[in-house]
Amino acid sequence: MKRPTIDDIARRAGVSKGAVSFALNGRPGVSSETRRRIQAIASELGWQPNSLARALFDGRPDVLGLVVDRPARTLGLEPFFMQLISGIEATLSAASVGLLLQMTEDHEAEIGIYRRWWAQHRVAGVFVVDLRAEDARIAVLEELRLPAVVIGGPEGTGRLPAVWIDDGGALSAVVEHLAGLGHRRIARVAGPRELRHTQVRTEAMRATAARLGVRSSTVYADYSGESGERATLDLLRGPGRPTAIVYDNDVMAVAGTAAAREAGISVPSELSVVAWDDSALCLLARPHLTAVSRDIAAFGAHAARSLLDLVQGGEVTDTRQGDPRLVSRGSTAPCPPDADA
Numbered sequence: 001m002k003r004p005t006i007d008d009i010a011r012r013a014g015v016s017k018g019a020v021s022f023a024l025n026g027r028p029g030v031s032s033e034t035r036r037r038i039q040a041i042a043s044e045l046g047w048q049p050n051s052l053a054r055a056l057f058d059g060r061p062d063v064l065g066l067v068v069d070r071p072a073r074t075l076g077l078e079p080f081f082m083q084l085i086s087g088i089e090a091t092l093s094a095a096s097v098g099l100l101l102q103m104t105e106d107h108e109a110e111i112g113i114y115r116r117w118w119a120q121h122r123v124a125g126v127f128v129v130d131l132r133a134e135d136a137r138i139a140v141l142e143e144l145r146l147p148a149v150v151i152g153g154p155e156g157t158g159r160l161p162a163v164w165i166d167d168g169g170a171l172s173a174v175v176e177h178l179a180g181l182g183h184r185r186i187a188r189v190a191g192p193r194e195l196r197h198t199q200v201r202t203e204a205m206r207a208t209a210a211r212l213g214v215r216s217s218t219v220y221a222d223y224s225g226e227s228g229e230r231a232t233l234d235l236l237r238g239p240g241r242p243t244a245i246v247y248d249n250d251v252m253a254v255a256g257t258a259a260a261r262e263a264g265i266s267v268p269s270e271l272s273v274v275a276w277d278d279s280a281l282c283l284l285a286r287p288h289l290t291a292v293s294r295d296i297a298a299f300g301a302h303a304a305r306s307l308l309d310l311v312q313g314g315e316v317t318d319t320r321q322g323d324p325r326l327v328s329r330g331s332t333a334p335c336p337p338d339a340d341a
Contacts, residue, residue: 004045012041063098064307065123069110069130070103070223078223078251079279080296084151087300088127095308107132111140118144125311127151127303128160131196149307151299154318156196161316163303167197168204170292170324171246174274175208175216177326178244182335183272187242188218189231189252198248205246215240221252228252229259236263236271243335244272250281250291257285257331268333278327287330294324 010020015034022029023038024047030038066088068081085101092099100123104110114137117123125147128137138158141148153162178186188205191198202218209216219235221227228247232255235242247253253275257267265271267287275282278293299321310316 004042004047006047008045009038009042009047012045013038063100063123064092064304064311065100065102065113065117065126066129067110067113067126068101068103069105069107078249079281080249080277083279083296084129084300087297087302088304090297091301091304091308097308107136111137114140114144114146118146125149125307127307131156132194133196133199135196147307147310149303149310149316151303152197154320157318161306161310162318163299163306163321164318165294165299165321166323167200170326171201171204172208173326174246174292175205175212175214177328178246178272178274178332179209179212179214181244181272181332183214183244184335185215185240185242186244186246187216187235188246189228189235189248189256190218190220191223191248193220201248217242221248223249223251225251225255228255232256232259233263236260236265242271244274244332246274246276248276250275250277250279250289253289253291254281254285257289268331270336272332272335274326274332282329285331290329290332291327292324293327295322298322 006017006020006024010017013020013034015038019030019034020038021027023035024042066085085099089099100117102113104113114126117126126141128141128148128150129152131150131152133156135156138150138156138160141160142158148160150157150160150162151164153164175186186205186209188201190202193199198220205216205218217235219231221231228251231252232245235245245256247256253273257273260267260271260273267273273289275289275291277296278291282289282291302319302321306316306319
């Protein structure tokens, strides 16, 4: 069934499209009687406003979109996205703007969603998360001219504005902290290899470890507790067992700490552990986990304000958010004196 349009209303009412637009958007230019007649016809036809057209017409977006290309089981367990979405939603709610959230486990399907949203005028703009090293989404969104803000970057975002943090600098600070405790074999359980922020952190770890004379290694996982546990056990059972492990999220860090304990390795006296993104999970673990802390809700709120400005025709540029800080807790300690350097 064809969705009714302003053209349909104009033909039925015997007026111009401009008169219909004025009447339905509460603007002057038509009489009260004509306005009531147009509104009645629109209601009879089941007409609904076009969010993107309204945003372009009067600068007021109705709905913004977010697609998360991760397994639902992972998203439900990871505090990062819940905090990010809470920051986005709080800002949009205050502006009477909705958030359309959709999950997919396929990169091409995500691009298909953007094309469908654009064709159907479902959203006035989108947030882009989990930036990849070679990210086809950027070119597609530029082609569609669909307003978008990338949460990540700043490299690889094309002409799209980005809100980002210094992942490399934060990872370097973690390695420096562990090296200062005497650790000379530091491993990292990273997220998916194809993500740009994973690669930025990997390069920062390699460069910082080389500068400090520390041996480093990185293994890749998928942010789930199961993958964090497997990666931890592989590292602890392999040659040159690390004396410290850095995890790319809190879920893997908690699972890895439990796996080490079950393998008979004490944290922190035999193994130091650092989690990325402080959360309530880090305080539920025993011992409490040393963690990289940042205000994720504020991060999401800033991205939301940027996209609202962009949709309303404002000039939006790349923005670096406040630098993360390392919160030291009971999961890190000096390297054991008998550890083989």
